[in-house]
Amino acid sequence: MMKLLRKHRHWLMIVIAILAIPFIFYFVQRPDYGAMRSDQFARVYDRNISMLEAQQTVRLLNLAQALGMSNFVQSLTAGATEQNQIYVQFILNLLILRHESARLGIRPNPSEIADIVRGLPPFHSQAGFDIKKFSDFVDNTLSPLGLTEEHIEQLVRDQLCLNEIKQLLAAGVSIPEAEVNANYERAYDKLFVSLIRLRPADFTKEITISEEDVRKYYESHKAELKTNEKRKVEFVSLTLTDEEKKLSGKERIEVLQKLSDHATDFSQALLEKDAN
Structure with missing residues (x-):
């Protein structure tokens, strides 16, 4: 049987190759590189935040800066120093703000939102709210960002929600007047202190130590001292000694080895005794 296989091994390899080709095309498929790319920016409150949503929130950040909402932006990006950190903090904090506002039932009314929008700096002139400036802002700023007037109202709504949450947090904190006064006095009031100087010489001159006292102290504290x-x-x-210096060959090597061993033992003893 083995002789037969060796005799026809070339034809056998061709048959195996022909049978293997369909297997390769059927089972070995091209990997799905599209599925390997992740479009997820973060996961907040058990919800996946896509990169598209994150990019849209960054556009809202740019819009808030263009509207002059500096306090709102600073509140959501506090502590961030680099531009990427500012983007990330604004995205996450805005999501948290909207989630907590909905949970607390904070819903600013439309008239309040409209009043804030009319008071934004880009829409103001000497006469007050300028509809022309508002229209120019919509055409020249909102449109390039892919945003609409509703996004302005949305940001104002977020700002009002943030202010309401700050008021709720501040309302729950009550500091007693006595504590406020004490902190103020500690920081700004004058303090009066008394100083007592103790000189060792004033005490040692009245103390006499005899040799008997020293001996008793030594005997009782001998272990500590x-x-x-x-x-x-x-x-x-x-x-080497003079006789050892005259040695040669194997005998001289043995003497030098003993001398080296003595040096090693001495160094090791110093290390074990913590010698300086």
């Missing part, structure tokens, strides 16, 4: 024995070594010389 005991220290390990120490030796001071400036240098160590490990040399």
Whole structure:
């Protein structure tokens, strides 16, 4: 059987190749690179935030800056220093603001929103609200950003919700007047202190210590005063004797090896004794 296979091995390889080609086309498919790309920016409140939604929120940030809503922008981007950090914080904090506003039931009324919109700096002139400036802003600023007038109202609504939440948080904090006064006095009031100087010489001259007192103290604290024995070594010389210097060959090598071992033992002993 093996001889037969070896004899016809070339034809056998061709048959195996023909059978393998359909298998390759059927089972080995081209990977879906589109599915490998992630379009998710973040996940907030069990909801996926797409990159498209994040980019639209960045356009709202640009719109808020163009409308002069600096306090609103600073509140949502506090602490961010780099531009990317500002974008990320604004996106996430705006999502949180809208979620919490809905949860708390905060809904600014349309008339209040309209009053704030009319008071925005880009729409103002000496006579007050200027409809022409408003129209120019819609054409020249909103349209290039792909936004509409509703987005202005949306940002104003967000600002009113933020102000309402700040008021709710501030209303729950009550500081006693006594604590306020105490903090003010501690920070700005004058303090009067008394200083007492104690000189050791004033006490030592009245104290007399006899040799008997010293001896008794030493005997009772002998264990505490005991220290390990120490030796001071400036240098160590490990040399051959005159007779060893005359040796040669294997004998000289053995003597030098012993000398090296002594040097190693000495160095190790110093390390174990914590020598300086």
